[in-house]
Amino acid sequence: QMQLVESGGGVVQPGGSLRLSCEASGFIFNKYGMHWVRQAPGKGPEWVALIWYDGSGQYYIDSVKGRFTISRDNSKNTLDLQMNNLGAEDTAVYYCAKDWAQATYYFDLWGQGTLVIVSS
Amino acid sequence: IVLTQSPGTLSLSPGERATISCRASQSIRTHLAWYQQKPGQAPRLVIYGASNRATGVPDRFSGGVSGAVFTLTISRLEPEDFAVYYCQQYSSPPRTFGQGTKVYI
Numbered sequence: 001q002m003q004l005v006e007s008g009g010g011v012v013q014p015g016g017s018l019r020l021s022c023e024a025s026g027f028i029f030n031k032y033g034m035h036w037v038r039q040a041p042g043k044g045p046e047w048v049a050l051i052w053y054d055g056s057g058q059y060y061i062d063s064v065k066g067r068f069t070i071s072r073d074n075s076k077n078t079l080d081l082q083m084n085n086l087g088a089e090d091t092a093v094y095y096c097a098k099d100w101a102q103a104t105y106y107f108d109l110w111g112q113g114t115l116v117i118v119s120s
Numbered sequence: 121i122v123l124t125q126s127p128g129t130l131s132l133s134p135g136e137r138a139t140i141s142c143r144a145s146q147s148i149r150t151h152l153a154w155y156q157q158k159p160g161q162a163p164r165l166v167i168y169g170a171s172n173r174a175t176g177v178p179d180r181f182s183g184g185v186s187g188a189v190f191t192l193t194i195s196r197l198e199p200e201d202f203a204v205y206y207c208q209q210y211s212s213p214p215r216t217f218g219q220g221t222k223v224y225i
Contacts, residue, residue: 044206044217045155045163061214095162105210106153108174110162 002026004096009114022079022096030074033099036081038092086118121146123218130223138194140221142207151211154192158203
């Protein structure tokens with residue numbers, strides 16, 4: 001059974017940092033692009049970042065460029081998101097999501113999400 | 121690219137037909153997906169490529185396109201279909217979602 005499980009969310013002060021992780025199982029992890037998608041309370045989802053199947057390419061939405069870093073470890077089937085200089089606008093549920101292929105940018109498997117709250 | 125969904129909410133009964141529209145502000149060819157989201161759950165892929173059902177999605181769900189307007193149709197609503205539906209374009213960066221349509225009983 002294909003599964004994604006996120007961890008690492010929590011409450012952080014403005015300007016702080018947080019690292020999210022996602023553990024994948026049930027599929028060949030190193031064959032697929034992987035994404036982070038977030039959803040602010042009461043809003044629609046927002047794509048945040050993509051990493052290619054082999055980690056050689058990373059892409060970000062403009063609002064997080066220079067602050068967030070996506071990475072993966074194919075030997076451990078894990079995906080990470082390092083988030084620095086967080087602001088209130090980053091408050092959301094963060095989902096890791098599997099690309100349908102390598103970089104189609106639509107998502108056929110989602111984790112349950114981890115909540116990030118940026119507040120003083 | 122801005123995606124505008126309509127209606128924002130849809131009140132229907134089980135067995136009825138639901139039709140949700142999604143208009144793209146620019147051409148996205150058929151690079152559109154639909155997701156279903158239930159309270160407290162992650163979105164679930166329903167349709168990709170405008171009209172292709174994702175794995176395991178019942179055939180009462182169908183997607184279509186006419187010009188710049190995409191539609192998601194649920195032919196006969198089952199109790200488990202009441203949820204929020206989002207369209208998403210994956211044609212051009214940044215890939216964007218619509219604001220959602222809530223289908224409720």
